[in-house]
Structure formats: C-alpha cells, structure tokens
Amino acid sequence: MKVNSILLVDDNAATNLVHRKMITKNLITENVFVCKTGEDAIDFLNRCNNESDISAKAKNMPDLVLLDINMPGMSGWDFIQEYKKISFTGYEPMIFMLTTSFNPDDRFKADGSEYVQGFINKPLTAETLKRVVNIYFTEKLLNS
Secondary structure, eight states, X not given: OOOSEEEEEOSOHHHHHHHHHHHHHTTSOSEEEEESXXXXXXXXXXXHHTOSOHHHHHHHSOSXXXXXXXXXXXXXXXXXXXXXXXXXXXXXXXXXXXXXXXXXXXXXXXXXXXXXXEEEESSOOHHXXXXXXXXXXXXXXXXX
C-alpha cells in the first residue's frame, strides 16, 4: 500500500536523508517533504491546508507526519501544541513521534495525546513504516 505523501520533521539532515531514501526505495510514496524545524512544518501544513487548488492540496497535504521529539527551538511536543490550532479542511494527517529517547514519559505522553497515533524508536525501518501504513491507512480507507 502506498500513501500520497509523507512529511519528515527532524533537525538532523543525515536522518532525513536515510529516512527519505528508505521511504522511496520501498515504494511507500514518491512524495517526501522534509522540514528541519517544527516551525517550518507548521508553516508547511498551514500552506497545504489553505491551498485553494484542490489537486495541489491533495498532492501536497501529507497523509503521515513523522515527527522528531527532540529538536532545538520548537520540540515535537511544542509542534503538537501548534498543530492543535490548525483548523483542517478535509483530511488531517496522522502523526507518529520518532525518537532516540528511551524515556518512558515520552511514550506515555504520546499514548495520551489524541493527536499522536504512535511512537516509533529511531532509526525508522522499512518494516515498521510498512506496518504503520498497512494498519492505519487500511483502517482509514475502510472508515471513509
């Protein structure tokens, strides 16, 4: 199963490069957008959400946001607070937190957030991403 697009939000360029290659190599999507800060990601989502051209909006609005927790400036948790303020018209992306942290508080916080669908330890693997796409997006198709 493929998704329309994925947004990677991570301050580490090497991580973004590895994740982007893994996503495209495994044919999960050809449209991978990268934002190196939470602020840039919020701006990107607002631009997509406010796009008046329906086909452009459908192409660019990510199905999935893979969000790093620990970033300088706006952390992943700060991003979630800003994300809550967006009034999505149409489809709202699913968010999965990515981290190298083994802090159980991060997992507990992610599990308790209505905006976060899951918590994934880095590095992201093809198997993990395929499982996420198959489970969550099959469910999305069945419920639409």
